[in-house]
Amino acid sequence: MAGNSIGQVFRVTTFGESHGIALGCIVDGVPPGIPLTEADIQHDLDRRRPGTSRYTTQRREPDQVKILSGVFEGVTTGTSIGLLIENTDQRSQDYGTIKDLFRPGHADYTYEQKYGLRDYRGGGRSSARETAMRVAAGAIAKKYLQMKHGIVVRGYLAQIGDVACELKDWSIVEENPFFCPDASKLEALDELMRGLKKEGDSIGAKVTVLAENVPPGLGEPVFDRLDADLAHALMSINAVKGVEIGDGFAVINQRGSQHRDEIRANGFQSNHAGGILGGISSGQTISANLAMKPTSSITVPGNTITREGEEVEMITKGRHDPCVGIRAVPIAEAMMAIVLMDHLLRQRAQNGDVNSSVPRW
């Protein structure tokens, strides 16, 4: 109800502010008997962590996760899993100046209107630091999906500004600071970033996430369709302003005869639908795109007002990404994994292990 939980069976509830004592979450509904260690989770946390590239924020926290419960003798027990990351590098002093004004493009104004007050230290709960726990919980989902169903959830940077990156080579995605799958664009991205750093400005991005080997049948009509729940999960990530499934907005100018994915004895002949028909997975690869806005934490001066309504000009100091899209890849993967995991268990709840007699490919 108050919004800090996601999922129905596989349910993740998080807490923690940017400059508080710790971040944490409870992952409920994890099937028992799954091998799980802190290292399984740490890997994705490290991928998300600021400071791993020279183009992301300079905040350097180890982000060491601790498993506090729900794992015994190396495997999950079916009881709720508590995860904790202590905040070790808070630098509260950096943020004192924003106490009494509303940074444009930030949640300062809306938190104040919602709650009548706000934790102004580094954006408090509205900081992207909150996404660390999404990544931690998502790592558990990713492990289960891979281990039990061979499902692979992975993403890449598809565009920054006008530099579009095609999916040419998965192998280089983890080897460059942009999660870019197209080696020929690395230099252009590098140049773009350097320019923005110099200007003190930021830029938007597009991220693509795919899930391969998803069995057909996931998604609950009519409101909790798989695409609807993916849209919810992905749009809940900081800075996301748009979500597409399959061909997305390109469908506006498509014909029915062109868009429908025809079927032959060897399976679907195309995948305009992005792996989801009628809100239910079809067995094809699920694909989603996210549009990430340019961060408003920039040093180009901007107009705003104080809590008392006085006009002021401000800049955002501190450690900030010129493109938050870069860090978004592991977060988007985590959210997609959480949704798929939840829907696998939801499908099993009502329908058991469906042994349909109709073809699967």
Next chain:
Amino acid sequence: MAGNSIGQVFRVTTFGESHGIALGCIVDGVPPGIPLTEADIQHDLDRRRPGTSRYTTQRREPDQVKILSGVFEGVTTGTSIGLLIENTDQRSQDYGTIKDLFRPGHADYTYEQKYGLRDYRGGGRSSARETAMRVAAGAIAKKYLQMKHGIVVRGYLAQIGDVACELKDWSIVEENPFFCPDASKLEALDELMRGLKKEGDSIGAKVTVLAENVPPGLGEPVFDRLDADLAHALMSINAVKGVEIGDGFAVINQRGSQHRDEIRANGFQSNHAGGILGGISSGQTISANLAMKPTSSITVPGNTITREGEEVEMITKGRHDPCVGIRAVPIAEAMMAIVLMDHLLRQRAQNGDVNSSVPRW
């Protein structure tokens, strides 16, 4: 869990198949003392109804809604409201031929994989006919939002194929069969539709929905952000493949200095954010775009397989829209109204009537 409900406090649960006995819903959590008649609901149902324009399906049902409970002496009582629409024009015989094959682009294959069987009459539960109850429930939300808060939720057709329609004149939206706000585009739309009819093909569309006068403070961080819940609700509509809030996918190529909405003493200076910051409404107009795929119910022959895996060619007979986007405007309004209504009550639950001392405009 099984997906037929939406909302937390204002909670809508629906049932009904395309060719079943009736469609119905239960609307729970409606505040007491709200004047409500069947006519309040019927108005939007009539806007959505197929057959109201020559470009939508030829199915002609009166779609008369009955209020079965929860209203006494003309006002809501706070107890659950039962709504019912009987199906009076079912023509089951039209659909017998699709019993044993999977229409490409439809949910036939995925329902079969999910449940091991399906109601093949007119798509059963996966038919767009299901959206009638969304519109009915949304009408209650719209009435409350308008009456109690002066909130106006309304939408229009923004694009079909390559014919884009700008918001020039709200007054004509209800006066043309396309919900188009741009008189200069009516002829082009008409021509496009006539061509598609002739070809037996269909086309995608873009719909825009706006909510004006929404108070700041709605939306629940971090997962049930207002934009995340809107994305969920809008993506849950049949045929939607993309959702944007504010500038949406255009942010990919925006700078932070350009996107952030600056604030001066008289309020926000722009609205790139679409009325939502950090997942919470800012008091500005909330805007969302939807991409609707072209329907696969066309008479252009397509390849598919039978339940036994044999390859066949098929066409879809029956009464179908060449552009489902046309009927989507009242549905999109309903879904946005349901989400706003729910979040108004959720906000009141935790935060009461916040009397923030900071400026509102």
Next chain:
Amino acid sequence: MAGNSIGQVFRVTTFGESHGIALGCIVDGVPPGIPLTEADIQHDLDRRRPGTSRYTTQRREPDQVKILSGVFEGVTTGTSIGLLIENTDQRSQDYGTIKDLFRPGHADYTYEQKYGLRDYRGGGRSSARETAMRVAAGAIAKKYLQMKHGIVVRGYLAQIGDVACELKDWSIVEENPFFCPDASKLEALDELMRGLKKEGDSIGAKVTVLAENVPPGLGEPVFDRLDADLAHALMSINAVKGVEIGDGFAVINQRGSQHRDEIRANGFQSNHAGGILGGISSGQTISANLAMKPTSSITVPGNTITREGEEVEMITKGRHDPCVGIRAVPIAEAMMAIVLMDHLLRQRAQNGDVNSSVPRW
């Protein structure tokens, strides 16, 4: 949130007032492929119906249930099932006199305080007539439990006033108007009822419900234990003031050495626990007792006040049971069946089909 739903996976949402147009419910999450007809549901509705015995209310409605959706070609499809019972015998005139006063022991006063108004016709939503839809939904659960797992849920009248009825003979329970399992007590019950009729008074009752053949493993620690969810479901029935699991309140004076159910190679040696340990079913018979208060709808004059606060004396005219406990047996069975059904599916969601290597009996 607004309270008209129960269950997580198998989820029942109801509507309807005593003197409204109809009662209805939506049953969501029913597994597909289960044979289901209206007759399956009607049987239990008839057992609950007032007027089936001369000791229950004289209201005579056929209570004919209609299945509106979710069943196709005789089996459930996995989509939401809409059920409807029209009210055909409303006699609103009987209740006009209670419009402006608060019947003592009834919900008139509290509904007015909660909602600021109330549907005063026959108690509106607070009438026991609401329980018809519980019985209808419960019949679906009972059918599934029996068919898939051999689980039998059945109850009996355990006590009225000081006439206690032991479980001597299941076969007579359905053959006497009291659901009494002890033939030797029928005359005493009959006499007690006749006396109350003459006095215009009512009396409380104790009802026992059992579930046999429940597999071990149902119940979700720590809050949604099986006993906790049973207590919720049973206490939610009109007039229930107490719930016991197993030995219930008798445990206050038991020793640990006496209460613990010892285990030997052939299984548990006793069942003080009532089939639930640590909130999880043990495989033994689940037993629960309910205490039903005497109805306040009696003709013995009582003191109360009007809406304006004036003191008045009133009696309740109309058609009323001298002992609501008599009709409670099928309702209690329904609620227990709903809880078990939900927990079977919840267990399957997280834990799949557990094949524990430890003994089962």
Next chain:
Amino acid sequence: MAGNSIGQVFRVTTFGESHGIALGCIVDGVPPGIPLTEADIQHDLDRRRPGTSRYTTQRREPDQVKILSGVFEGVTTGTSIGLLIENTDQRSQDYGTIKDLFRPGHADYTYEQKYGLRDYRGGGRSSARETAMRVAAGAIAKKYLQMKHGIVVRGYLAQIGDVACELKDWSIVEENPFFCPDASKLEALDELMRGLKKEGDSIGAKVTVLAENVPPGLGEPVFDRLDADLAHALMSINAVKGVEIGDGFAVINQRGSQHRDEIRANGFQSNHAGGILGGISSGQTISANLAMKPTSSITVPGNTITREGEEVEMITKGRHDPCVGIRAVPIAEAMMAIVLMDHLLRQRAQNGDVNSSVPRW
């Protein structure tokens, strides 16, 4: 879904095993601006803590709670509150012997059946140690209820074995190790406990909890009645086997003319209902009784089997209460407070601040 959460708006989710690293919880939905310190929570934790009386377990942990988030500058911010208690006194070695057998009367067997494995250290998640987080979360609810509405939630020991304790004097409840409100029974209780210690046996208990100054209108018909949600919450406490509201099981032998609480101009003339009518609070004091079973952790030898099905005799060593009812008073208060808090916010969600024109007392 997996059972580790309670409440809808005020929502508590817990984790932690008896002998794990830490216990924790997330409290979501707390209204902003409420002064809150660790000391507010610690007070009730100390009341619950084992080792505070010589009759409770000898485990001596400081149970120091830490607030990790959701509080800033001394007040709640409206974001989720993370609480943590580290386990400092685990003594795993005490429990090694129970690894391969099922303690009779414990959850060992049912956890193994549910999950296929279990954390056997001190009962793992099924240990009463889990209730520490209930008390911590309940302390936040109690503070809010008292501060905002003057609601006082408090309980006492009503009976152990055949020693019944009447509510004679609230002032002594906190001054004796039994939470007993009747000074004349202290010696009998002391003697009873000493005898049990000698025998190595245990005994059941009855606990009463009251909530004073609860406003009318709380509770959501028809399933989430206030009494139903209280029954759920109280029955979810370890070892509870029965719950009564108001007169409870005594109603079985009451007449309607006796049970109904008549109303006069100065208010209700009695409170047989226990402050709840039709599932909604009436403004009278809410009363509930709990029956706690005698703990099965005793040194009287008992029969059981191993995981392989071999018959063995066992005793429970370690540090255990002869009467778990003694520690249950603060836990029962916490659960009642959580339910009331949640229903206050739920009532506000749908109905706002109802200003009924009918009398309140």
